[in-house]
Amino acid sequence: MRFGFLIFDGVEELDLLGPWELVGVWAEYFDGPDERLLVATQPGPVRCAKGLTLTADVCFAECPALDVLLVPGGRGTRRVVDEAATIAFISECASQCQALLSVCTGAFLLHRAGVLTGQPATTHWASLDRLRALGDVAVHETRFTHTGHIWTSAGVSAGMDMTLAFIADTAGERTAGEVQRWAEYYPHDRRYGDAHLADGVPRYVNEPPVSR
Numbered sequence: 001m002r003f004g005f006l007i008f009d010g011v012e013e014l015d016l017l018g019p020w021e022l023v024g025v026w027a028e029y030f031d032g033p034d035e036r037l038l039v040a041t042q043p044g045p046v047r048c049a050k051g052l053t054l055t056a057d058v059c060f061a062e063c064p065a066l067d068v069l070l071v072p073g074g075r076g077t078r079r080v081v082d083e084a085a086t087i088a089f090i091s092e093c094a095s096q097c098q099a100l101l102s103v104c105t106g107a108f109l110l111h112r113a114g115v116l117t118g119q120p121a122t123t124h125w126a127s128l129d130r131l132r133a134l135g136d137v138a139v140h141e142t143r144f145t146h147t148g149h150i151w152t153s154a155g156v157s158a159g160m161d162m163t164l165a166f167i168a169d170t171a172g173e174r175t176a177g178e179v180q181r182w183a184e185y186y187p188h189d190r191r192y193g194d195a196h197l198a199d200g201v202p203r204y205v206n207e208p209p210v211s212r
Helices: 013-029 084-096 106-112 125-132 158-171 173-183
Strands: 002-006 035-040 045-047 053-055 068-071 099-103 144-147 150-153
Touching: 002 013, 002 084, 013 035, 013 099, 013 158, 013 173, 068 084, 068 106, 084 099, 084 106, 099 106, 099 158, 106 125, 106 150, 144 158, 150 158, 158 173
Parallel strands: 002 035, 002 068, 068 099, 099 150
Antiparallel strands: 045 053, 144 150
């Protein structure tokens, strides 16, 4: 399996690196993907939203066929959504890949590529209304959604939940459990302060992920 990760200026670090870590654990210890690639529109450094600099392994023109593409979010998506080359690349992957995954506002890139019309999807809580305003997406306030070969997740850390679910769907619950254990990714249930409250109700509490 060849697993691609799209990168671009302004990408949110954990949107990308959380799934990268989990897929890496899967690959290194539990017979996961044979190859992981950072893919960008052109060669050269990419400056992430919080200042980290990454370098792509391949650009679009040199990218081999991918089995999976993960599209992260971040403030850079507001610019990238209008980049024809990036949207064309996502669209091509959507028609050829076994799975297409988005994290956070990466959902807007999937939508522009034409793959979310009439489908359930989610994104970062601060962008849910913007996703609803598109008018043709069934928006869910949940950690992740899964329909056919399309996956979307809520913001930032939610991409790790989606990635574990994808591993479970692809390689089985036992493998996903081994990856989770190795990474020690067991989110603590403590919530600090009241920033998580929306109209007095914690988000996502007792709400299962959307899958069909």
